[in-house]
Amino acid sequence: MKFYFAPMEGVSGYIYRNAYHKYFHSMDRYFTPFIAPKKNHAMSSKEKNDVLPANNIGMEVIPQILTNQAEYFLHTSAKLAEMGYKEVNLNLGCPSSTVVTKKKGAGFLSEPDRLEHFLEDVVKGLESLRLQLSIKTRIGLRDAEEFADLLDLYNDFPLTELIIHPRLQTDLYNNTPNWDAFAQAVATSKHTLCYNGDIFTVEAYRRFCEAFPQIDHVMLGRGILRNPCLLGQIKDGEKVDYQKIYAFHNDILDGYTEAFSGDRPVLFKMKELWSHMLPLFPKGEVYAKNIRKVERISEYQGIAAQLFGTVL
Ligand SMILES: Cc1cc2nc3c(=O)[nH]c(=O)nc-3n(C[C@H](O)[C@H](O)[C@H](O)COP(=O)(O)O)c2cc1C
Structure with a gap:
């Protein structure tokens, strides 16, 4: 199993990330909290510090970008390519109302035609930057039936992987992850899939593995914030230290x-x-x-x- 560290804005920046990596079982990949490109294209100093290679030594870090403008996405990607990054991640999951009303994050899922054009432009642009793309997505805005079309859409594009947090935007972090929707992705997606959602304990991890033995990528978020020893417990049966x-x-x-x-x-x-x-x-x-x-x-x-x- 490959383990990924979830992007968590305000929490899992480079300071937390480095401390985690120093003391606990390392993750295979660390996703940064989202960078939100602005009109002037400048990254904030907080965003820049978070992705500076000097602040991320020894870790495989994937920067995440939150926007619905291909031009902004590509401009930020170009800066990241200059820093040496090989992959960027698109945020299609952020459920916060300020983001969603601007049709970004999970809000972008409600405009599949626009999303398709965005992805066409982004994929073309990333090719010339020699950057790969992965996506982190929710299953829709307000109805799990939206997911089938989104999966079809994602199938049309080359992605290194599709990370799925199987909740709707309207769920926020309530209710439980929709494993039926995740199973639908397992059945129909052509992409390498990574599961993300509510793995807070060794037992929850085991239950997931039993339900989806074919999945070998899992992303952990709040489980690590609650118990930074979680991955050591999962991998080696360690105790909380x-x-x-x-x-x-x-x-x-x-x-x-x-x-x-x-x-x-x-x-x-x-x-x-x-x-x-x-x-x-x-x-x-x-x-x-x-x-x-x-x-x-x-x-x-x-x-x-x-x-x-x-x-x-
Ligand atoms: C405080 C906080 C900040 C988050 N920030 C981001 C973010 O910047 N980008 C993103 O894709 N997801 C973000 N998320 C969602 C997490 O990456 C993850 O998808 C979610 O917490 C579900 O996984 P978990 O149950 O393992 O925590 C955030 C979640 C929390 C709790």
């Missing part, structure tokens, strides 16, 4: 402290991290309020030390 998680946490804290000025943005990021990881700590709930309220990094470090003290 809190010592490693503490070192990982400290690298992330140092990285954010260096990258941002002031305590506030650093703590904002750390609080988000804990919003996923706290349930991994049996006494985590006791510390939830203190973490939520803390305003100074020095104070935060004390709380983190106490919290890790409950498990070490």
Whole structure:
């Protein structure tokens, strides 16, 4: 099985990614949170830092782009090709309303004709840049019946792989992934498929493998945020290693402290991290309020030390 690290905007940037790669079972590929090209074509410094080769040493990183304009997609792709990237990924899954109302991300799925023209232009343009394309998609906007036509559409284009998060845009992250829709893709897609969705435990991973023994690519997202040891558990039956998680946490804290000025943005990021990881700590709930309220990094470090003290 090949394991991919899911793109997670605001969380899985290069600081988190490097810390993960240093301490835990490495992923075969790491997908960046989306780059959203703008009219002036410039990447933000946050986006640039995230894809700079110097910030991604030793990892296979696939940059992801979110747009519905082929010209923007290709312009950003050209910059990524200059940096040495060989593949880019198109985001057709983002369900957030601000993105979807602009017909981007999962919103682009509601305009299959326009999507087809976009892909024609993009595939042509990428050829001359010697870049390959993969797609990460949801199964439709509001009805799983939309998926059959989308699969037909994807079959017309050369993709390195099709990553499927089998939810509708309207599901957001509610309900459960639609395995019938994924089975439909297994039956009809000509592409290498990667499954993504709700693999949070070893048991969930096993259930997936039993249901889809022919699939050998899986993408993990929130499962890793909740438990960074998950891949080690899946591959080698490892236990949760809190010592490693503490070192990982400290690298992330140092990285954010260096990258941002002031305590506030650093703590904002750390609080988000804990919003996923706290349930991994049996006494985590006791510390939830203190973490939520803390305003100074020095104070935060004390709380983190106490919290890790409950498990070490
Ligand atoms: C905080 C957060 C940010 C995300 N950002 C992106 C993104 O930038 N691009 C993308 O394709 N998906 C994004 N996703 C979706 C994930 O990549 C993934 O498809 C989703 O979480 C389902 O997989 P999981 O159940 O393994 O987490 C994001 C998800 C979360 C929770």
